[in-house]
Amino acid sequence: MMKNCKLRDERIIMDTLVDALRHETCPACGHHVAVPFLEPSLQPLATVAWPRSPSEAKSMRMLPLDFVRCVECGHVFNAAFDYSKVPYTRKPNLMFNKGMIWSGEIETVRRKILERLPEKPVVTEIGHGDGSFLLGLAMDRPEGTYIGFDPHGARRAEHPSVRFHAALFEAKRHLPEFRPDLIISRHVLEHLTNPLGFVQGLSFSAACVGGIFELYIEVPCIDRAVETTRSVDFYYEHNSQFTTLSFERMLGRCGVEIRTIGHIYDGEVIYAFVKLGCCREQVHTAREASLFRDRVRESEHMIAKQLDDLHKSGKKVAIWGGTGKSAAFVNHYQADAVRFPLVVDSDPNKVGTYVPGMGQEIRFRDWLKDHPADVIIIPPQWRAKDIMKEMIRHGIHAETVLIEHDGRLVDYVHDDHPYRL
Ligand SMILES: [Zn+2]
Structure with missing residues (x-):
């Protein structure tokens, strides 16, 4: 009987703790789960405000104290803290340094x-x-x-x-x-x-x-x-x-x-x-990020030029994919709707919607059967193999299929890259 009561009490305590869970980021360890530590209350600033009269003291702005405790490291912090509410600029934080001990x-x-x-x-x-x-x-x-x-x-x-x-x-x-x-x-x-x-x-x-x-x-x-x-x-x-x-x-x-x-x-x-x-x-990671950014910057110029050359060549170009990575490609390289109006997608659900940011209407891939393109660009490299098979299956042909690799558009069939059929 005693054992059952104890188990029930523990159960209630556990349920209460779960209910108390707060998603707050610990300023000390970065953990994201905390629990209440003190009842929330309002108090004026305690150390940097130096009121000069009783009325000034009593009319001080009340600020929220909502102290919680990180369950990972035990750090206690005010989840309602706002640094801008502490006027260090006007009132320096004068620490009392003269106590004897x-x-x-x-x-x-x-x-x-x-x-x-x-x-x-x-x-x-x-x-x-x-x-x-x-x-x-x-x-x-x-x-x-x-x-x-x-x-x-x-x-x-x-x-x-x-x-x-x-x-x-x-x-x-x-x-x-x-x-x-x-x-x-x-x-x-x-x-x-x-x-x-x-x-x-x-x-x-x-x-x-x-x-x-x-x-x-x-x-x-x-x-x-x-x-x-x-x-x-x-x-x-x-x-x-x-x-x-x-x-x-x-x-x-x-x-x-x-x-x-x-x-x-x-x-x-x-x-x-x-x-x-x-x-x-x-x-090392920071250097890698910096190199990546430099290479992307270089590839932006290269691919923008390749797209421009494609447009000037008068060839009919289709972009395969209108959302996700394809939308990112279109926006990143500014493949606008005037120069590159034709966008198709394998997913019928996307048909009739428009490429975010650039506004090309997304057509179903079968559009290419009746209106073949000379060049097809496949922005999501990891799907290129699938899309190539899909093209073969549905009798869709193009003179050239291009994917982005190593900072430039490369020929899927003839150039070197890791996304082969
Ligand atoms: Zn912590």
Whole structure:
């Protein structure tokens, strides 16, 4: 009896969880299934708004909190977050850095960083805020160069080795320009809509640029908040809340080598040193994509010229197929209805409709029995064999059948290609 009750209760819990399923993309690991984590509510901005009167405070805009949890990595995020609603441009995010224990922890982090750096390091910080962290490094090791990037951060540096740029860090430009020994990102990722994409982009750029680039990341960790049912961590500006697992999963998907990972501040903050750019295959794929695009661009000119020559030759041309790949061919190479009015299809269902974008009427293939074409172009190469057999079966003849192969139109019967009968 007890066993039956327990099974029934478990069944109900399982059904409830299934009902709770939300299709939301996890900003940390990219998984697409999440479940509600907190009841949805409305709250004003918590850290970047600085109301100057009770009435201003009470009339603040209410923003939606809809925190869900990724079932794959445990990351907690606000599914209703909209970055544009956080006015970083007007109100900088001033982090309180002066608490005694916190200051001590920051000093510990600084030491960890300095231990890894050469005598004259080049360090960049993405989102330097008030600039105090870079300044602290510069005071400890003044021979180095310290460059902060933050569109809304401190502008004037009070140390000759420190420079601040009121701009976003652009990996493509700034990695080769500064060749930093270390890139620092402290308490930035939890504010981003797509922290996974941010680190992936840095790593890919580092792989493309070449060289060894190390990144230090530091974010709040909500392990203890979850364990102890603490809800105050979940406010609008911190839309993306890392657990130890979600932080590791994110890094595991970024093409980086994790060198050190650990916690500070009683487990409330997690950090990692990672080597960027461990994703040579991605560079290979990107190069392949670039070559493909170049070759397609070249073939566009070639095939457009071949089509033009065909039209000028006065030969009667039919295009076999009016939708899908054939429609893509017609549009891609601008085989317009004036020069190439004849389009046929094997599928009677398509007859009487028109080629998307260009407007040729699609006729049934048997039209070619009474109105033979000199040249038939078959855009979908993989169907060419079938269509050739269909032509033979139904007594449809043409002087030449052309398919697209390797950047040009080739003769199906006489030229070399992999789609033979
Ligand atoms: Zn996740």
